[in-house]
Amino acid sequence: xxxxxxxxxxxxxxxxxxxxxxxxxxxxxxxxxxxxxxxxxxxxxxxxxxxxxxxxxxxxxxxxxxxxxxxxxxxxxxxxxxxxxxxxxxxxxxxxxxxxxxxxxxxxxxxxxxxxxxxxxxxxxxxxxxxxxxxxxxxxxxxxxxxxxxxxxxxxxxxxxxx
Amino acid sequence: xxxxxxxxxxxxxxxxxxxxxxxxxxxxxxxxxxxxxxxxxxxxxxxxxxxxxxxxxxxxxxxxxxxxxxxxxxxxxxxxxxxxxxxxxxxxxxxxxxxxxxxxxxxxxxxxxxxxxxxxxxxxxxxxxxxxxxxxxxxx
Numbered sequence: 001x002x003x004x005x006x007x008x009x010x011x012x013x014x015x016x017x018x019x020x021x022x023x024x025x026x027x028x029x030x031x032x033x034x035x036x037x038x039x040x041x042x043x044x045x046x047x048x049x050x051x052x053x054x055x056x057x058x059x060x061x062x063x064x065x066x067x068x069x070x071x072x073x074x075x076x077x078x079x080x081x082x083x084x085x086x087x088x089x090x091x092x093x094x095x096x097x098x099x100x101x102x103x104x105x106x107x108x109x110x111x112x113x114x115x116x117x118x119x120x121x122x123x124x125x126x127x128x129x130x131x132x133x134x135x136x137x138x139x140x141x142x143x144x145x146x147x148x149x150x151x152x153x154x155x156x157x158x159x160x161x162x163x
Numbered sequence: 164x165x166x167x168x169x170x171x172x173x174x175x176x177x178x179x180x181x182x183x184x185x186x187x188x189x190x191x192x193x194x195x196x197x198x199x200x201x202x203x204x205x206x207x208x209x210x211x212x213x214x215x216x217x218x219x220x221x222x223x224x225x226x227x228x229x230x231x232x233x234x235x236x237x238x239x240x241x242x243x244x245x246x247x248x249x250x251x252x253x254x255x256x257x258x259x260x261x262x263x264x265x266x267x268x269x270x271x272x273x274x275x276x277x278x279x280x281x282x283x284x285x286x287x288x289x290x291x292x293x294x295x296x297x298x299x300x301x302x303x
Contacts, residue, residue: 043216080218 007053008075010104011111012082014064016097022064024090027056030066033088038081046081049074057108063119066099067111079104120146183245184227186269187252188235192262200229203236207248210255215247224248235268242272 014022035054039047050070058067070078082099089095102118105111123146127139189203198206204226212220222244227237240248252265 039216041216041218043212043214043219045214046216 005053006072006106007069008072008104008106009057009108009111010068010070010075010079010082011102011115012066012068012099013102014066014088014097015100016064016088016095018095018097021088021095021097023061024088024095025059025061025064025066026090027059029090030059030088031056033085034068034078034081037084038077041081041084042077046074046077050077050081054078065102065115067108072106075104181242182239182272183242184271185238185240185245185248185267186235187238188233188266188268190234190264190266191258196258196261196263197231198234198258199231200226203229203234206255206258207238207252210251211248214251214254219244219247222247245270 014025016022031054034056035047035051038050042050052074053069053071055069056066057069058065060066068078079101082101085097085099087094087096103111103114105114120143123139123143127136127143130136130139189198189206204224207224207226208220211222211224223241224244225239227239229236238248249267249270252267255263255265257263
């Protein structure tokens, strides 16, 4: 049997009223905040169990997307502690926010695939809801560019298969 | 003259009970430390909170009886929380800076004696429903 350490990757989105909240995201600060919240919600046992394989693997301050890694045996401790994070602190200023878990995957690759699809859908939603003409053109350009990239990726895959 | 024949009845519960009952006793290194029932319950909940956090500090835990003189009590906890409660009692080392230890005297899943105790205390005892078996006390 193949023996290796299995992980779970939690893809989360930071949702906040204040636009400055996402910009103040920092991977070390966020890692410390999640660990403190797990210690509060699940005690000494939870803090120790979840901290073994815990890491912040990806962080995007513009979209507020965060990818957390934890061991498969204790991922539920981390997942259940996320709703208890209610604010982000930066330079003495508190931004009230919450974490919305979008996807739980076994590898970074599955989370990336999900994120690409999710972003594409979000672009279409933004296109529907936008009011300004310049904004609409910019989003339209992004949508066509992303679908072109997908098509080119498919063509490349097909040509390598046909060879 | 032979003694009159006695009849016994043995009750077997087939489904696992929802609650476990623990008889515990709190021992202090120094004598003369007293706790009332509320302080005792607070101590139990803070032990759970320390080791397992706020989620498990909210487990449905009841103190069925409490004796202030001997600092002993009968606790009732839902079965999924028994291991957590027992381990947090094991790791509790002090109360207000004074060294102490919990001694677990008895742990039971079947509430026959605790049912009587609970009735005396005034709580509604939880009796698991078993199909096809009469729930009657042991006849002597």
